[in-house]
Amino acid sequence: MFSHWFDKKEESVDPASLPGFSGPKVPRHSGGWAAVRKRLNTESTLQTIDIGYTSPSNVHYLTGLGHNVYVTDLVRDACSGNWQTGVDEDGKPILNVEGFLEQALNFAGRKFDVVLLWTALDYLPEAFVAPVVARLFEAMNPDGMVLAFFHILTKDIETDHCRYHVTPGDDVELQIAQKFPIQRAFSNRGIERLFSAWSGYRQFLAKDGVSEVIITR
Numbered sequence: 001m002f003s004h005w006f007d008k009k010e011e012s013v014d015p016a017s018l019p020g021f022s023g024p025k026v027p028r029h030s031g032g033w034a035a036v037r038k039r040l041n042t043e044s045t046l047q048t049i050d051i052g053y054t055s056p057s058n059v060h061y062l063t064g065l066g067h068n069v070y071v072t073d074l075v076r077d078a079c080s081g082n083w084q085t086g087v088d089e090d091g092k093p094i095l096n097v098e099g100f101l102e103q104a105l106n107f108a109g110r111k112f113d114v115v116l117l118w119t120a121l122d123y124l125p126e127a128f129v130a131p132v133v134a135r136l137f138e139a140m141n142p143d144g145m146v147l148a149f150f151h152i153l154t155k156d157i158e159t160d161h162c163r164y165h166v167t168p169g170d171d172v173e174l175q176i177a178q179k180f181p182i183q184r185a186f187s188n189r190g191i192e193r194l195f196s197a198w199s200g201y202r203q204f205l206a207k208d209g210v211s212e213v214i215i216t217r
Contacts, residue, residue: 006059006069025165025173031204032147032212034170036114039145040065046113047141051075051120053177057165058116067114070107074132075123075161077104079180095127101135111141117148118164119210121194123180133194140217146195150186150211159209186211 040046046067050058054071062069083100084093115136121129136146151159159182165173186194191213192201200216 004054004071006063006071023176025175027167027171027173028208029170030172030212031170031206032149032214033166033172035202035204035214036116036145036147037166037168037170040067040114043113047110049112049115049117049136051115051117052163055163055165057167057173061166061168070110070112072104074104074120074128075180076178078124078128093125095125097127097131100128101131105132105135105139107139110139111144112136112139113141113144115140115144115146116164116166117146119149119151119162121148122151122159122182122184122186123161124183126183130194134197137197137217142217144217146198146215146217148191148213148215150191150213151182151209152185152211153209154182154185156209 040048040062044066047070048062048067049070049072050062051072051074053073053076059069059071078100083095083097085096086094088094117136121132124132140146149164153159161177161180161182162174163177165175167173188203188211191211195201195215198215198217200214202214202216204212204214206212
């Protein structure tokens, strides 16, 4: 289970103990992160989720502002091979969706205000995508925000699976993580359908093949 809780009293994370990173951190301007950061800087004791390998810089930044952080690595967990229970008549894997949700997104009734989802939905097996969005919907407070990135292409270097590290400015830093294949590229209409139960939708234009969206509960 690749999940951890951190709060303002527990900030220490040893980067050397964290597998799966390679290469330098590359800065990228993010209008979505800039918008979320404003809320993080003006409100106190928010409940946040950061999706991906534990990032010491993310934990330090968020807990330093007085927020609580739950870290879960949905992509690594989903692609572990632990959830296949068989194959269907077309030879496609049958996955234990409820088991995955119970392990990766079991919040014991806690509600959240901010979710840094990053590009996770692009790499999850199809059977997990809609249930993950539904589980996040259930776990969000009213006006809770999800920051999600979506690739508009399924090939080229821009589709490498990366970990996103936050900064005190308007940039996020990308770092190549464990190699997982991208599963899909979402259209704008597809993103809207996926989050149709949510109340707000704000898109940020990008020039590097990645679309940024903030979805509000």
